[in-house]
Amino acid sequence: MKWIFTFLVLANLAVYGWYKLDATPLTVQIQNREKNASAVKVVTGQLGEASTPAAASPVPTEPPQATNAKPEVTPAAQITPKPQPSATPAKVASICTRWTGITGEQIDSAREKLKALGITSTETSSGESTKVWVYMPPLETLDAAKAKATQLAAMGVTDYFVVNNGGRWQNAISLGIFSTREAGERHLEELKALGVKSAVVRDRDDTLKQASFSSKNLTDAQLDKLNKLSLQYRGSIVREVACK
Template structure:
């Protein structure tokens, strides 16, 4: 029995030795595993810093990773506060009107009418100090005189009215009454410069006493009342003027 046991042991030892001799030893080239190992870097997320080389020689070389630089933010436009426009409040100063061509006994009635309307006016009349009159001689009809007056307005003449009182100077066009002949002649020269050709200057005629009334800062409601005055005072006219 002992020899049988020894014999089996020897057989096992022989099989073990034969298996070791039959298997070729593994040829491991350690240098191949360490090719470029010193260049391996592990990115930690911060630029300019690298980790130590990998301690595992079996791991393949890691590719270098580069973090893209953050784009530089564009500067935001600075909002500039614009000055707040201030509302310009311009109070209306009203309009200016002239009521002219009031003659003879109508003058006193016109003064009373102005007071009854609650208005204030400056009066210009041919009193005792009036010496000369600038006018255009009577025309053939009232219609022609009105047409001529319209032409005067288009030429820039502002102080005029058509005489329509049925008297000696019916259909004449008054262009102003002055206290001195020098003032009358000066006004006549201004009219000639505007293109008025038929105007003349004459001494004051007592039969044509006349007055005009100037109104300033008139509201629309007051202007409507003034515009209706010629309907009551024959021969008078009203017109809107530029305020001075």
């Protein structure tokens, strides 16, 4: 039994020696231990307190390689301006007037004052050659004569004026002076066709010398001045008429 025990001990020693001789020596790689050393946290004995990890070293980047290629420039789109519509000048309303009822000595004065105001006008007067006068006989008051004149305008009569010179024909309504009786009678028939009933024709022996002034292309300011001027002449009136 002894020799069996001795044999087993020797056999174990022999196996152990062979294993030691044949095993590859263990090498410790120091470099492997140092790998990721920056990520190691040092824990102290105090609770809740840890050291701040060391900042990682910036990794150097390679500088961009210089290139001779020129940057491609995209041409800006050309914008064609839209044609602007030409401004059409505003049309100025043309004002045409006829100033009537200027009698006797008033005619020369009215003519001069129109020139002073810079108003160009065409004068129409009844001189010594006139033969007949178409008119409505004087009414009782000036207000009644003006009211009758307003009715005439509503009926379509355009050539009339109220006599207001303080003479014999005060408050009469003149409807026109003509060179021949035939022309006067024809105008009287036209008035009757419009509804005028009280108009008459008389010979020129005592008719009034009259004048009217027609103006075109007046401005609002000139029209205002003309209206103010007409107030200085009794019986005269300014009416806007259709421009011809």
